Amino acid sequence: MDSRGGQDDDDELGAESLPELLRSWRRRIDPRTIPRLAAPGRRSSGLTQHDVARLAGVSERWYGDLERDKQAGYSADFLDRLSSALRLSRAERHALYMRAIGRPPALAAVPVADVAAEMDELLQQFLDNQAPSPALVTDVAWNVVGYNAPFLDWFPWAAHQANQMRWAFLSPEAREQLVNWEHDWAPSYLGQIRYERARHPKNKALRCLERDILAASSEVRDMWDRREMVEHADGALRRIRLPHHRGREVAVRLVGLRPMRSDRLRLIVLMESPDEPPSGNQPNASRRVP
Structure with a gap:
């Protein structure tokens, strides 16, 4: 045995x-x-x-x-x-x-069936047309409901009922692949989670996401206690270091969109940017509260 x-x-x-x-x-x-x-x-x-x-x-x-x-x-x-x-x-x-x-794979952390139908052929075609830029669609709790081939090449974890935020905070390699994770990526992501929690206070999936992420790290809990809100990171410059690029750092601009027919979906495109140092600014991205 x-x-x-x-x-x-x-x-x-x-x-x-x-x-x-x-x-x-x-x-x-x-x-x-x-x-x-x-x-x-x-x-x-x-x-x-x-x-x-x-x-x-x-x-x-x-x-x-x-x-x-x-x-x-x-x-x-x-x-x-x-x-x-x-x-x-x-x-x-x-x-x-x-x-x-010795155990089967876990079910999806939160249900996505209610928005999966909104990820139709037209939206998938839009994702595919963003190539060679990676692009994905998530629901309000950051469950991945659609992506194009370049995104899967860059981030293979997307193939299996993935959640963008759970990967970013609960997967050890995320801290290596998201360059300057503790200053550029994590605070912005936590601010976005807080913003969506304020918009959807009864959303069970968001409550579970917050609970699981905060339970995993005292460092993340300290960031959360800053009580920052970030509506989105559209236009932000970030750097990544992925196996797809053989460990080479790549600068990307994050382009955030929402389909007008649904406020429950968000679309993110990662556009490779000329090699430039991060500015530390997120135009039109932050909304802080006391």
């Missing part, structure tokens, strides 16, 4: 071990279909461990430990990024979770 799962789990998942499943999943993917991996003369022999690690944003050693079935503190965020990199189905993602950490 595996210490991460019981005999019933083994029966449910079949006889394949985690290493067997992972090797099978990566070998079925043609690397020539992935722009970041495509190279002249490369044959379709599946993904290497190095390829998978690069796509998932981890070291080759870290991924190799998982493929060797070595127990470690694998996070849900890592497993979701791995699921995206390996293009796993819902059932395969479930099997990965059960084999790796």
Whole structure:
């Protein structure tokens, strides 16, 4: 019996071990279909461990430990990024979770069904037309309900019932990937959460989001106690450092929009900007209260 799962789990998942499943999943993917991996003369022999690690944003050693079935503190965020990199189905993602950490993936933190219908083909086409700039749509509680291909390339976590704020505050790598997280990103994000909480005081999803983020870090609670409100970050200059850019810092301008037909959706486009130092200002973004 595996210490991460019981005999019933083994029966449910079949006889394949985690290493067997992972090797099978990566070998079925043609690397020539992935722009970041495509190279002249490369044959379709599946993904290497190095390829998978690069796509998932981890070291080759870290991924190799998982493929060797070595127990470690694998996070849900890592497993979701791995699921995206390996293009796993819902059932395969479930099997990965059960084999790796002995439990199924959690359900979405907050329901998004009530706004999912508003993410229609026209809005998706608008997102797609923003390429090569990454773009996403979230609901009022920052659940991701739509994105374009460049956004998924930059942020693979978006593929699995993701929440933008939960990633930013609860995923360890966010503090590395969002450059100057504690000064540029986190205060603005918390100010936006406070603003939406004031606008929607009875919204259960926002209450849960606030509770979970504040429970995770005393540093974040201290920021929250400043009682700053930020309506949006439209026009703000930020810097990011992502595996997609091989660790190179990239400056982006945040463009924030709302569809006129719905006040429950927000659309964000990240536009690469000439390499310039952050000004520390957010034009038309802040609204502070005592």
